[in-house]
Amino acid sequence: MRIDVVTIFPEYLDPLRAALLGRAIERGLIEVGVHDLRDWTHDVHRAVDDAPYGGGPGMVMKPQVWGDALDAVCGPDTRLVVPTPAGRPFTQEVAQSYAREQHLVFACGRYEGIDQRVIDDAARRMPVDEVSIGDYVLVGGEAAVLVMVEAAVRLLPGVLGNPVSAEQDSFSDGLLEGPSYTRPEVWRELSVPEVLRSGNHALIDRWRRDQALERTVLRRPDLLGLLPEGTLDERDLAV
Numbered sequence: 001m002r003i004d005v006v007t008i009f010p011e012y013l014d015p016l017r018a019a020l021l022g023r024a025i026e027r028g029l030i031e032v033g034v035h036d037l038r039d040w041t042h043d044v045h046r047a048v049d050d051a052p053y054g055g056g057p058g059m060v061m062k063p064q065v066w067g068d069a070l071d072a073v074c075g076p077d078t079r080l081v082v083p084t085p086a087g088r089p090f091t092q093e094v095a096q097s098y099a100r101e102q103h104l105v106f107a108c109g110r111y112e113g114i115d116q117r118v119i120d121d122a123a124r125r126m127p128v129d130e131v132s133i134g135d136y137v138l139v140g141g142e143a144a145v146l147v148m149v150e151a152a153v154r155l156l157p158g159v160l161g162n163p164v165s166a167e168q169d170s171f172s173d174g175l176l177e178g179p180s181y182t183r184p185e186v187w188r189e190l191s192v193p194e195v196l197r198s199g200n201h202a203l204i205d206r207w208r209r210d211q212a213l214e215r216t217v218l219r220r221p222d223l224l225g226l227l228p229e230g231t232l233d234e235r236d237l238a239v
């Protein structure tokens with residue numbers, strides 16, 4: 001997989017080259033290119049934004065600069081991803097789909113956003129996703145790109161030391177992950193739940209599922225309606 005990011009703050013993407021993702025790059029599991037949008041500006045001031053038609057606060061990113069940048073960076077197998085508060089939700093399912101892509105290009109918007117014609121023009125040649133990582137407004141898309149790249153790349157074979165954990169992720173079965181514990185058995189007078197030390201794996205699995213269900217009901221009741229058919233069985237409903 002190749003990932004390219006276009007941004008006016010390339011240094012913001014330096015963390016992509018650290019830790020797990022950095023090792024994935026060194027091992028050739030992914031290629032990452034980060035590009036400064038201003039390399040495609042045409043004027044002495046290297047302007048990337050201008051006042052919005054129709055008035056209103058803030059500035060809008062210029063179409064010409066983005067058009068030239070995306071012409072240079074995108075290819076025949078590219079999926080263009082534009083992080084924006086106005087996007088469709090980025091979920092584990094979207095992360096799974098991105099992990100199967102050959103080439104992802106992330107366009108990092110700032111100010112009030114990118115001239116819509118940039119997205120409309122790109123959509124003539126490639127799949128374009130306007131995606132939100134949450135219901136809040138950031139200053140730019142760069143932090144959202146770090147989130148989405150990490151969520152997708154960790155799913156690639158060979159990236160995680162322990163691949164099983166990618167399948168057993170929260171959201172893999174639609175429920176939140178329950179609590180986890182490790183040594184010592186008692187810490188600050190708090191004990192590890194007895195069942196986890198019982199060695200009875202049927203009981204442990206049941207307890208973990210009950211904890212996941214209880215946590216999902218309490219923290220994310222919205223997820224319960226999305227569970228795939230048959231996720232909950234009669235034992236679950238007894239919780």
Ligand SMILES: COc1cccc(COC(=O)c2cn[nH]c2)c1
Pocket residue numbers: 082083084085108109110111112113114131132133134135136137138139140141142144
């Ligand atoms: C493309 O236009 C804009 C405009 C404003 C901010 C941003 C950065 O993205 C976010 O703020 C965001 C992404 N998911 N949740 C919030 C992009």
